[in-house]
Amino acid sequence: MDLTERNRLSDNIVHKLRKAILLGEFALDEHLREPALAERFGTSRTPVRDALMVLIREGFVAKLSSGRVVVQGISSEDITNLYEVRFILESHALAAWAKQIERLPLQPLKNCFERMNLNFVRSGEFSELDMEYHEQLIRLAGNKSLLQSWLGIGETIHSILEITNQGYPRGEQIVQDHSKIIEFLDRNKIDEAVATLKQHLYEGQMTMVETVEKLKKLKTHSTNP
Template identity: 30%
Template sequence: MPTSPKPRTLSGAIVEKIRQGILAGQYPAGSQLRQDALAEAYGVSRIPVREALFQLEAEGLVRIVPQKGAVVSELSVAEINDVFELRALLEPRLLLSSAPQLDQQDFITLDKIHGAFMTATANGDVQQYGQLNAQLHMALYRRSNLPKSRQIVTSLLQTSERYTTLQLSNPEAMSRAMREHRDMINLCRSREFDKAAHFLRGHIETVREDLLTVIDRYETAAAPAQ
């Protein structure tokens, strides 16, 4: 199974720990991330923690609030619409550029990622969902000759990882994602590239709609009784 590159710096390692804590719900939306408490928890000084929080702010997972410090970002309907609409525009284009160049080894890699996704699902390993989803999508696009688009999509997938983890925590959504990922790989393998790109666009739109439903449900549950 492909793994993420190991962080090259101490602050990079702290970024990964805090990021996974946010994605797993250890640090809920709206909660304050105190530098001194994080430094003590991870056995480091405040400097790499401060650097990590600035990096997470750039990713959209954290907001730096005056007089309050770092706060875990709330779920944002505007951000979901923005990120997923951009993904629906760019990812089919990347797929059409990449898919005709995918070779046997690429499909072996895709099958391994899909297998790891199924294992994570069976084990209820929520922390792996968003990461494996991003790995699978980028493995589909790795042969594209559109480096700038690929760079932008990498950032979009990183931003949407938190949302994807939330969406895939629903068993029905997870089951559908497994089927759709498998079908998308098979369409590329059978060289039905236009059909695969159309299917991908629908896949991304479905995730967006699922997320908007989840947020609407949360807001309704949190609303005061009349």
């Protein structure tokens, strides 16, 4: 297996395992055995081992002193912390954009928004465009370090969006919020854009917290009939 194929397989396993952990498919402290995971994903153990290393760095799993890798899961507090970091990064980007003497154009952000038409965008594509929209907000700052920080949590955000956006439970509201942010930026109303962003992220946070709590209750009922 060449390095490109190994990385592709590893990335795919990371994405699937992260989402499975978010959905509560693994119990807290459950041992993730490499042979079982390799069989599950139809690969050798090497890309599985690479994937687990990524999830260890992200905090979804932990490696014990015994060498066993176990599920850490994600708590409501973890989600709250993640969304607080998102708001810090994205609101800073908007403030930095407002201070630019020659501001970066809003057109890439507008182009992304225009593609978020609920009449033809499938759920998976909607999550991709949701991610792209917020990345474009970050790019407005023209700050590489800020972008790197956002991309560092980007895959976790993406996995969460795939869950919270499934079936468009907040689709119309998301589109409305995105539209308002652009409108406020166009009119140089930065405080209003930041306030809209704050409420927008808070609602996404609450949706994911509710999902996690619901999954915990289902898990409890299934193990304690």
